[in-house]
Amino acid sequence: MSKTSKELLNELVAKHYEDAAQAKKDGKLVAWATSICPQELLEAMDITVVYPENHAAAIAARKHSQEFLDQSEGCGYSIDICSYARVNMGYKDIQYSEAANIPMPDMVFCCNNICTTVAKWYENLATELNIPFILIDTPFNHIYDAPAHNIEYMRNQIEHAIHQIEEICGRPYDYERLTEVMKISNETAYWWRRACFTAQAMPSPLSGFDMFNYMALVVCIRGKKEGRDLFKLWCEELEAKAAEGKGPWKEGEEEKYRVIWDGIACWANLSPTYKILKKYGINVVTSLYPDAWTILYETNDIEGMAKAYTYYHANRNVDYVAATKSQRVKDFNVDGVIFHSNRSCKLMDFTIYEQQRRITAETGVPTVVFDGDMTDPRIFSEAQYETRIQALVEMMEENKKKKAQEGK
Amino acid sequence: MFLGIDIGSSSSKVAIVDENKNVVAAKVVNMGTGTNGADVAMQAALDEAGITLEDVKYIVATGYGRLKFDKADVQITEISCHAKGVQTLVPDADTIIDIGGQDAKVIRLAGGQVENFIMNEKCAAGTGRFLEVMSRVLNTDLKDLSALADQSTKALAISSVCTVFAESEVISSLAAGEALADVARGANFAIAKRVAGMCKRVGTGKKIVMTGGVALNDNMVRSMAAELGQEVTAVPHCQVVGAIGAAIFAHEKYHK
Ligand code: SF4
Numbered sequence: 001m002s003k004t005s006k007e008l009l010n011e012l013v014a015k016h017y018e019d020a021a022q023a024k025k026d027g028k029l030v031a032w033a034t035s036i037c038p039q040e041l042l043e044a045m046d047i048t049v050v051y052p053e054n055h056a057a058a059i060a061a062r063k064h065s066q067e068f069l070d071q072s073e074g075c076g077y078s079i080d081i082c083s084y085a086r087v088n089m090g091y092k093d094i095q096y097s098e099a100a101n102i103p104m105p106d107m108v109f110c111c112n113n114i115c116t117t118v119a120k121w122y123e124n125l126a127t128e129l130n131i132p133f134i135l136i137d138t139p140f141n142h143i144y145d146a147p148a149h150n151i152e153y154m155r156n157q158i159e160h161a162i163h164q165i166e167e168i169c170g171r172p173y174d175y176e177r178l179t180e181v182m183k184i185s186n187e188t189a190y191w192w193r194r195a196c197f198t199a200q201a202m203p204s205p206l207s208g209f210d211m212f213n214y215m216a217l218v219v220c221i222r223g224k225k226e227g228r229d230l231f232k233l234w235c236e237e238l239e240a241k242a243a244e245g246k247g248p249w250k251e252g253e254e255e256k257y258r259v260i261w262d263g264i265a266c267w268a269n270l271s272p273t274y275k276i277l278k279k280y281g282i283n284v285v286t287s288l289y290p291d292a293w294t295i296l297y298e299t300n301d302i303e304g305m306a307k308a309y310t311y312y313h314a315n316r317n318v319d320y321v322a323a324t325k326s327q328r329v330k331d332f333n334v335d336g337v338i339f340h341s342n343r344s345c346k347l348m349d350f351t352i353y354e355q356q357r358r359i360t361a362e363t364g365v366p367t368v369v370f371d372g373d374m375t376d377p378r379i380f381s382e383a384q385y386e387t388r389i390q391a392l393v394e395m396m397e398e399n400k401k402k403k404a405q406e407g408k
Numbered sequence: 409m410f411l412g413i414d415i416g417s418s419s420s421k422v423a424i425v426d427e428n429k430n431v432v433a434a435k436v437v438n439m440g441t442g443t444n445g446a447d448v449a450m451q452a453a454l455d456e457a458g459i460t461l462e463d464v465k466y467i468v469a470t471g472y473g474r475l476k477f478d479k480a481d482v483q484i485t486e487i488s489c490h491a492k493g494v495q496t497l498v499p500d501a502d503t504i505i506d507i508g509g510q511d512a513k514v515i516r517l518a519g520g521q522v523e524n525f526i527m528n529e530k531c532a533a534g535t536g537r538f539l540e541v542m543s544r545v546l547n548t549d550l551k552d553l554s555a556l557a558d559q560s561t562k563a564l565a566i567s568s569v570c571t572v573f574a575e576s577e578v579i580s581s582l583a584a585g586e587a588l589a590d591v592a593r594g595a596n597f598a599i600a601k602r603v604a605g606m607c608k609r610v611g612t613g614k615k616i617v618m619t620g621g622v623a624l625n626d627n628m629v630r631s632m633a634a635e636l637g638q639e640v641t642a643v644p645h646c647q648v649v650g651a652i653g654a655a656i657f658a659h660e661k662y663h664k
Contacts, residue, residue: 356524367524
């Protein structure tokens with residue numbers, strides 16, 4: 001019997017870490033890279049890429065992050081710094097975790113389209129490990145569309161990065177391979193997005209927490225054929241489920257409320273965050289992540305690539321983000337929005353109140369905010385989370401009643 | 409009869425309403441979740457109403473300890489219960505400030521329904537705990553804090569929002585010879601400032617009311633009004649508003 005996408009997912013995640021370790025042993029170059037960077041550039045030169053954010057999430061999900069947080073905090077990194085950064089800085093020193101391991105880097109590759117923290121974090125890594133630092137500096141999009149000079153600035157940097165990579169590898173750039181990787185990356189992105197959008201069905205065949213699981217992989221094997229094939233298989237499974245009218249969970253477990261989860265999952269507190277939602281019949285049907293790795297551009301179009309990377313949602317203005325979320329509410333028949341106010345991630349948090357205000361004004365759905373963190377287990381409080389979630393349920397219920405009355 | 413119980417972090421409150429939704433008993437016991445405060449408060453309220461548990465047709469639990477109380481028919485959050493209680497006691501209120509033992513929240517109502525709410529972050533700043541710590545430092549009973557603050561002649565700012573840091577700040581102020589009354593008023597203002605920030609986030613309406621134990625502190629209510637530049641009144645039976653709301657929910661759920 002052929003494998004299910006879930007079996008394949010687990011295999012591929014394990015393989016990702018094993019292959020990286022083996023590559024290091026074989027003397028290949030290893031890069032540490034940020035989660036939404038133009039990895040195509042590295043992949044094309046056969047550089048093994050691993051992702052510290054992902055790795056930190058894997059460590060936290062297995063409840064091992066504290067050790068690394070203690071290490072970096074002991075070195076003087078403040079608790080106010082992103083916990084992905086703190087876990088990774090700790091890992092740089094300890095270099096071993098029972099949960100998952102990544103080989104030490106020969107270079108770091110950073111794209112600050114996700115936040116400004118990463119630039120300093122990677123600079124510190126490069127300095128302390130004395131390795132090359134490649135930065136693709138991405139200006140924030142204060143206006144709706146990226147101005148031409150920003151795109152040009154990015155394109156120049158991508159070209160410069162290609163030269164840096166040539167120097168590090170000691171051989172000319174393999175543009176042919178780049179074309180191929182670009183093509184695969186785009187196909188993966190297509191299937192990832194299409195799979196996530198099956199959640200538009202009522203009930204949704206997809207449980208949002210599953211989406212978080214698959215997301216772990218879309219980060220690391222976007223440019224590989226196995227990745228593309230996995231997401232295609234996953235998408236086909238979901239489409240089949242939707243066609244049969246199957247919901248996200250086991251038979252008899254009803255999807256009562258459909259919500260957007262805004263922000264990163266609480267990897268360190270995954271089980272209570274998930275179970276409490278499920279207890280009330282809440283399914284996370286979407287977030288902005290379906291688009292985070294939907295980096296689509298024409299093959300060989302460096303400018304298009306630059307544009308795609310600068311359009312990561314956290315790098316766009318409030319107007320864009322609020323409008324996109326409101327549209328999701330409508331497209332996915334969403335009943336409410338849960339905002340994770342993440343102590344780590346200032347960029348994602350600082351517009352929450354304005355987002356709430358606009359989404360409610362535009363769509364009428366209620367929203368709540370809870371405090372948490374993705375990899376620092378000390379921030380989340382289960383009782384406070386449940387109170388906020390239950391309050392959201394009560395508001396969604398009132399809304400449903402009101403709608404039913406109006407419908408009469 | 410219908411019973412609502414609000415089990416908070418530092419006290420348990422019970423209200424009982426009759427068939428006509430009239431409050432026939434309301435009790436507060438200064439023991440919160442994790443103690444037998446809930447049972448003690450419930451018995452006291454039953455005694456006051458002159459009934460036994462068998463006469464109660466439906467029980468709604470709310471508050472921090474709601475999920476651990478096994479005698480309830482259903483649990484409803486304190487957000488909805490406060491809204492329900494206020495809607496019954498002050499029907500035209502549209503903004504509720506509730507300051508309890510370990511949390512502070514602001515609830516906006518629209519047509520009697522919860523439209524939006526905000527709660528303090530995982531931190532004791534701006535909560536009843538802050539005043540408890542202050543009254544300990546001032547060597548005053550919590551209930552006398554208001555009268556003490558009324559004697560103040562000078563506005564003294566407490567700049568720390570953190571309860572722990574504010575405590576040492578106050579100790580230094582007292583050591584520097586500041587008057588107890590000024591410090592007491594400063595503590596009230598510190599909370600008012602913090603909570604006013606929350607009010608601004610959800611937007612204040614036309615009629616603002618205060619619930620929760622801290623609303624017994626009259627000077628605090630006036631500080632809140634001064635900070636917001638709007639009238640603020642304490643809801644009658646401010647400590648049991650959540651329990652009353654829960655009891656009304658019990659009535660409604662039973663008759664549904
Ligand atoms: S969690 Fe936020 S702060 Fe941390 S690396 Fe990601 S985007 Fe940057």
